[in-house]
Amino acid sequence: MTIRNLFRRTEVRSAATFTLIITACVTALFVSLIMNLIDGLEDGVRARVLNARDALLAIDRRYGFKELVTVVHDEMDSVRDTDSIFSVLDAEGKVVAGNVRSQAHFEGWRDLERRNLPELASKGRSQGHFYAIWAPVSEGQLLVGMSNREVEHAWSILMRSLGWGLLATAVLGVGSGIYLARGTQRRIDDIANTLSAVSGGNLDRRVPVKNAHHDLDEIAQRINAMLTQLKRLVESANQSSTDIAHDLKRPMTRLRQQLEAASEAETANSETRDVLENAISEVDSIVATFEALLNIGQLEAGDRRTRFVDLDLKATLSDAAEAYAPVIEDSGYHLAWNVTGAPTATIRGDHELLLQLIANLIENTLQHTPIGTTITLGLSVTSRGAVVVVADDGPGIPAAEHDNVFRRFYRLERERSTPGHGLGLSLVRAIADLHGASVALGDNKPGLKVSVSFPVLA
Amino acid sequence: MRVLIVEDDKDTAQYVAKGLVQAGHTIDVVSDGKDGLALAIRENYDIVILDRMLPGLDGLSLARTLRSAGSRVSILFLTSLGGVNDRVQGLDVGGDDYLVKPFAFAELLARVNALGRRPPMRAEGDILRAGDLELDVARRAVRRGKDRIDLKPKELVLLEVLLRNKGRVVTRTMLLERVWGFHFDPRTSVVETHISRLRAKIDRPFAKPLIHTIRGSGYSINDNP
DSSP states (O other): OOHHHHHHSHHHHHHHHHHHHHHHHHHHHHHHHHHHHHHHHHHHHHHHHHHHHHHHHHHHHHHOHHHHHHHHHHHHHHHOOTTEEEEEEETTSOEEEESOOSOOOOSSEEEEEGGGOGGGTTSSOOOOEEEEEEEEETTEEEEEEEEOHHHHHHHHHHHHHHHHHHHHHHHHHHHHHHHHHHHHHHHHHHHHHHHHHHHTTOTTOOOOOOOTTSHHHHHHHHHHHHHHHHHHHHHHHHHHHHHHHHHHHHHHHHHHHHHHHHHHSTTOOHHHHHHHHHHHHHHHHHHHHHHHHHHHHHHHHTGGGGGOEEEEHHHHHHHHHHHHHHHHHHTTOEEEEEEEESSOOEEEEOHHHHHHHHHHHHHHHHHHSOTTOEEEEEEEEETTEEEEEEEESSSOOOGGGTTGGGSTTOOOGGGTTSSOOSOHHHHHHHHHHHTTOEEEEEEOSSSEEEEEEEOOOO | OEEEEEOSOHHHHHHHHHHHHHTTOEEEEEOSHHHHHHHHHHSOOSEEEEOSSOSSSOHHHHHHHHHHTTOOOEEEEEESOOSHHHHHHHHHTTOSEEEESSOOHHHHHHHHHHHHTOOOOOOTTOEEEETTEEEETTTTEEEETTEEEOOOHHHHHHHHHHHHTTTSOEEHHHHIIIIIOOOSOOSSOHHHHHHHHHHHHHTTTSSSOOEEEETTTEEEEOSOO
């Protein structure tokens, strides 16, 4: 299965969509959480900076600038805490204490990057920020700043958990998506398989129904109800065929027997015999007509498909040609062959019915074209299908009539008086339909060209 | 031959029985499927002529039961059910032949005769003869007297079917089924044309014709007409 095909499957598509949506939700949740948390943590750091500043300002106010310088100095000496920065400038702007000496005065809060502070370069980490603020003191300026290390730490923890969280969500999402969608896909496959089995002639197949409250089960139930209805219709059609066969053929059989007995009676003279024999052929032609109708009905019901085998269409065509070549030649017509493409044309079908299809087309041509006409039997095989062609160079059929000729009992106006029951092409179409083949009439310039296109086996 | 007719239509049963008796067969008639089955199992018939729609037990089930009971009697379905699927069903359950009503009595008689004395499957290399005509089945070679005769494949099959039923009538429909696999009635003279071509090769050049047309019924190959 190619990737393209994989994505055409509903289950994969819905799993992917499902996962995408869940992942987006989780991400949005995390992002708002992280933003708020980080904001809170930053506010906390700034509050601690202000606390430290206020403590130092209190020392300045109470004990004077010198004491402030001493305190800051001691602090630096004792802790060497690189999480805090201090700087004290005197009235001339000269640095008198602190672990940072390179910063000029600025207004308000500022983020100072650790790597821009040369004084701290030797002391461990190079990453990170300080939140720093200047404050005026009695004889100069004081810089207080604190590291955002805990914010960064929190950030990295949060990002890591976001990563894992998303991974877990994706895995769970894809998994549960596939699980849920597979159930649905299986149901859809069940429905599709059932429908193709039914159109293949197995009218007893039904879609399995599991849980009456699921919407797919509701569809399944309706399909099943429809199939039951269909089966009933087909059965009643078959039953009426049987009834017709029984009720109509019984008197026909008796009639024919009586006519036959009468025509063979010794008392019958030759004139009577002729009349009786004509009557017998009338009976036979009536029977042939409704036999053809019953056959079309049976073919349309599709039962026969269960008997399909793999066969070579070319062999079937040759069999038909072998049967008809002498008839065609001896009655003053000409036979031509036009076979192109692959050496064999394997299709699934019923040899007997296909033989009848081709025979009907040939006989149609013999019946509807004048003596001297050339009948061309053709077969072209391509990867797309096999096309059987029966063409002639006779008078053809007007394009407007092309659709009509498939109608049951339809006769062309000019041929009303010729014999035949007008079911030949209906039967051709019924056999073609049974094989999934299409029948097309075309202009052979001059003449008629009938093409029957079969799907070939891969 | 002993023939059992299982047929619920009295007129038809009587008509068939009368004709077959005239042709020299011994006939029993029953109208019920169950009686038919019992009789077919108990008695030693050559042929059972079987309707499909019967009271008691339908013809298909009767044939199926008869076959599963090990009976090898020839079964000829004679039925109104003439659809494309119906005949296949009949042959599937073990029927040997299938004739659809209404029928010509000559057709039924020819089929009964062909079934009753159906020759056993012959070994390859068998030679079929009629007069001075010889068909070597295995080598697909035909001679008449000293002359070799070239036949097309279907002409050969046609001759073989006629020879295997030598002295008996083979009807046009039987030939259509057995030579060409046609289970429908062509509106053109497929059989007649092939027969006339075959005659042109094996009869016309010789003094004594072997293939005879039996009016109203079919063809027969025979060396002593």
